Amino acid sequence: MAILWKIDPAHSEIQFKVKHLMITTVTGYFRTFNLEVETETEDFHTAKRIEFTADIDSIDTNNDQRDTHLKSADFFDSANHDQLRFVGGKYESHGDEAKLHGDLTIRGITKPITLDVEFMGTVVDPYGQYKAGFTVKGKIKRKEFNLTWDAVTEAGSVVVSDDVRLMAEVQLIKQG
Template identity: 75%
Template sequence: MATTKWIIDPAHSEIQFKVKHLMITTVTGYFKSFNLEVETEDEDFTKASRIEFTADIDSINTNNDQRDTHLKSDDFFNAEQFKQLRFIGKSFEGSGDNYKLHGDLTIRDITKPVTLDVEYGGIVVDPYGQTKAGFTVDGKVNRKEFNLTWDAVTEAGQVVVSNEIKLHCEIQLVKQA
């Protein structure tokens, strides 16, 4: 079997996160700069020998400059010291359209195992002759497990930022020649 290399198509991919604010609304953020490389056996992603994702912390964007600056500070990601978050996939299992992606997520200097739900969209050849594979990836992590521990409570006792972070990614990979 031949090893096939895939890279992310950043123009057709999104890396988002969602967090409850004051426990009454959800704030959405995303990373503008990220990379994903996958190596498979032919076009079989369940036999991936390498799945490596990185996102540049300095590219975080929540459509609010003040909040973005706070997220990049030592209260949260500490972008000055920890330039990237990293996910290394260990296994991709399932069948049909629904899969589980198991791997290690590193934020700051802490690595924890996570499992992500993956919906496989299929493989197509685009109008330019490029073979592309599509995935929707969803998951949840507890921010405090990664030393993102800043907390505040309102006068009424409401938590300002929830501990649970929801992840949502739309991924399009391009097969390399």
């Protein structure tokens, strides 16, 4: 019998980091997201379904003007593509570390990616909920997903890097 796990949004965060002017890093978050995982047992090596979505309109980089630009057609085009989606495929585990292979869809473009996953353990919280924790990291090239806006400074520096680092702290709650 399959076990369903759902994300605990109060104890999870989804973020991305991008170099700006190649001298600093801007951090952004998706504030509204969902993740469901189905496993055969309480062991995540048996994961058979992993589905994640994030609402584009929930982007938060701590700068309203930049957030509006990221939601525009120059980047995510939230008017036509309201979510990004990751569907996990193969979960290869080596102890507490794993590789999660799956398909990421942004702006209607789907590409395979591999994420590094660190299993942080399981615990029963003070309310009797059985929880599992993970740290997830990865990297994508934004231009592969048609996030192609570019600008160059007068001195010739790139304004926004093509490399985007993905990071997530995820806490799942066992359902039922």
